[in-house]
Amino acid sequence: MVSVLVLFGTGEGQTAKVADRITATFTDRGHDVTTVDVEEISDDIELDAFDAILVGSSIHIGKHHPAVAEFVGTNRDELNVLPTAFFQVSLSSAVDDPDRRAEAARYADELLEDSGWHPDKIGMFGGALRYSKYGFLKRLMLKRIARDATGDVDTSRDYEYTDWDEVDAFTADFAAFVEGRLTDDVGAS
Structure with a gap:
């Protein structure tokens, strides 16, 4: 069993719905999941108590949720030693327009570059109006x-x-990555 933290920042609730779907997928795979809105995170959550961490953020007017940006910047060292994934929810990812998709990728790139965090997997999902x-x-x-x-x-x-099949595929891919990495770590020790 893997211990997973799913931390998210949302505006109107779509990123929370995606976080809940990710949580359900990990739970269905038999893992222990803690899901937390970044605005409600408490000081007693220790990141090194988790085997893997997923962080998600909504995009509003070209910006990530401010508390998520602060969280990844402040905790980049801890995040960079664990299996981690980042997911982003935006209108730019909701359409097939290559320019809009590139815009969504640029948002993620900027957050990760500014914070110094290097997640193992990145998912970009259409949001909601x-x-x-x-x-x-x-x-x-x-x-x-x-x-x-x-x-x-x-x-x-x-x-x-939101393309829920895309969310499920991203989550299954990250779950398999984490399960494989932890199995490799156990076998090596």
Whole structure:
């Protein structure tokens, strides 16, 4: 059994849904998972108590969740010695436009370069438009962004773009990586 920390920062809840799906996949594989919103992390969580760590962040207006950026920068040394993965949830990953996908990759690259963290796996998933959760100005701004990105500008409803099969494949790949690495470590000792 592997002990896994899934830490995430979310805006309107889509990154939390992805974190929950990742947690379910690890749990179904028989592993012990602790899932924590970065805004609720307590000082008693010790990273070296986990065999693997996944960190996820939403993107809003080109920026990662500030507490996630702070967490990975502050804890990069601990993160760099464990099996780790990073997942990002954004509208830029929701479309097949190569320029938008490159934009999403650039967001991840900037976070990782700025923090000095080198995760073993990276996943970039489409997010959601939660018009029902936005105030007037944010709804107006996101409608303008969505017009170019997805075309979904009907603010009377919400839109979800997450490819759950992609999330499951990413999680299974990382789980197999962790399981293999820990099996190799046990066999070597």
